[in-house]
Amino acid sequence: AAAAGLTPCPRPHQGERLTAEEMDEKRRQNIAYQYLCHLEEAKRWLEACLSEELPPPVELEETLRNGVVLAKLGHCFAPTVVPLKKIYDREQTRYKAAGLHFRHTDNINYWRDAMSHVGLPSIFHPETTDIYDKKNMPRVVYCIHALSLYLFKLGLAPQIQDLYGKVDFTEEEINNMKRELEKYGLQLPAFSKIGGILANELSVDEAAVHAAVLAINRAVEQGVVAQTMGALRNPSAMLLGLRQELAGAYQEVLHRAKLEKGSNVRNRVRRVPGGPGGAARGVHGALEEVDDALEQQDVLALYRALQDPVLALRCLQRDNLQRYLEQLSMDREQKALVGAGGAWGVFGCWCGGPLKQGVTVDQHLCAPSLSVAAPSAQAGFGGTQKHFLLQELGYVDLLEQEELEAGILTANRKGEEERASE
Numbered sequence: 001a002a003a004a005g006l007t008p009c010p011r012p013h014q015g016e017r018l019t020a021e022e023m024d025e026k027r028r029q030n031i032a033y034q035y036l037c038h039l040e041e042a043k044r045w046l047e048a049c050l051s052e053e054l055p056p057p058v059e060l061e062e063t064l065r066n067g068v069v070l071a072k073l074g075h076c077f078a079p080t081v082v083p084l085k086k087i088y089d090r091e092q093t094r095y096k097a098a099g100l101h102f103r104h105t106d107n108i109n110y111w112r113d114a115m116s117h118v119g120l121p122s123i124f125h126p127e128t129t130d131i132y133d134k135k136n137m138p139r140v141v142y143c144i145h146a147l148s149l150y151l152f153k154l155g156l157a158p159q160i161q162d163l164y165g166k167v168d169f170t171e172e173e174i175n176n177m178k179r180e181l182e183k184y185g186l187q188l189p190a191f192s193k194i195g196g197i198l199a200n201e202l203s204v205d206e207a208a209v210h211a212a213v214l215a216i217n218r219a220v221e222q223g224v225v226a227q228t229m230g231a232l233r234n235p236s237a238m239l240l241g242l243r244q245e246l247a248g249a250y251q252e253v254l255h256r257a258k259l260e261k262g263s264n265v266r267n268r269v270r271r272v273p274g275g276p277g278g279a280a281r282g283v284h285g286a287l288e289e290v291d292d293a294l295e296q297q298d299v300l301a302l303y304r305a306l307q308d309p310v311l312a313l314r315c316l317q318r319d320n321l322q323r324y325l326e327q328l329s330m331d332r333e334q335k336a337l338v339g340a341g342g343a344w345g346v347f348g349c350w351c352g353g354p355l356k357q358g359v360t361v362d363q364h365l366c367a368p369s370l371s372v373a374a375p376s377a378q379a380g381f382g383g384t385q386k387h388f389l390l391q392e393l394g395y396v397d398l399l400e401q402e403e404l405e406a407g408i409l410t411a412n413r414k415g416e417e418e419r420a421s422e
Helices: 020-050 057-064 068-077 093-098 104-118 128-132 137-153 171-184 191-201 206-222 225-232 244-267 282-296 299-306 318-347 385-392 401-421
Strands: none
Touching: 020 057, 020 068, 020 137, 020 171, 020 401, 057 068, 057 137, 057 171, 068 104, 104 128, 104 137, 128 137, 137 191, 191 318, 191 401, 206 225, 206 244, 225 244, 282 299, 282 318, 282 401, 299 318, 318 401
16 A cells, blocks of 8 residues: 555546445445555554564455464563563464464464453454454454554553555455455444543543542642652552652652643633633634633533634534544644653653663653553543643643644544444
8 A cells, every 4th residue: 555645436427326336336445445544554553563564454464363463562562461482483484384373373362361451441352263263354453443542542552543545555455355345244343433432441530530630739849759659659540660769750850840831821821701812812712712622521612612713624514523522632632642751751651761871850751661550440531540640730732723624534534434334
């Protein structure tokens, strides 16, 4: 697949209408294209996690069957569960010489064990035969997508890309995939519903999390390292990997972050309805209205804010309001994660390693690999502890106009995909 736009299907001449058979064929081709995009997305995400090149997306299903790639992935986020030495045929010499062996199923089961270990809901887990016997590969790719979102929320992996309409496949590749899906009689899973299913499967006591964050803030303000460390160890904060020898560093970074937040708040001019800044609030004020709606998770307020003419947002569809809320909230959190930089290492960064001489506190705070507890321990995805921490530390930035427009288009596309799969 090349990084190019999908060539549009030929349109009927003016006055002509597609027959029912032609419409059904077009729908099946679109589903095949969607699935190929999801394969490409999974491939690129796996490559980013494993730092190795994988075969093209049309070959990815076959590549996954021996479980080697999946076991290596399990090692990335759960190394104690899947040590590299446990992976059978790690270099795939046996597989290349003689094909699949029953011991390859061990690799698949290691990956499943790793997902259970970090708390990915079992509703997403494929069966071993779905992979090894290729009984339901779309379910496997669906699981990889769910796992990518889950690990991203935990700060353990990068976010998977949305490549729909951004990659091109030949007509032959699309037709081959269409036939493959029809051959197994498989219905494509609703990839767009992954975020909602995760939110339903996982729960969080937001009041307890918020109280824990407030306690951390109070301790940081008082400047007593022992008190800050005690607040960080509160089980409701769900922070793992705390190291006593870095207690002073935690205090220093958090204190600096609070000072920066105070400066940000003082410099942020909010619109006061009917006030002197109301008439000339411009784009920034409109973006703040959107941000407020996202912060409150108020879908109607979000819709009103997005309709502000100054933002010039096109393609708003009332049927997709909930999708806009979910997509833009996710985009907002991702932007906050990027913006937090070194200080975010305190609350679940995606890096690790020993402290190095000459490295600043902000840089080496990644070293403790301090992370948010797995949602199996009651972490969640709607207003999670990570969002609270980012918000309290002042790292939740406004989404820009182009980011809003991109999020709206993504949500619209997911809505179309979901309706097509029904």
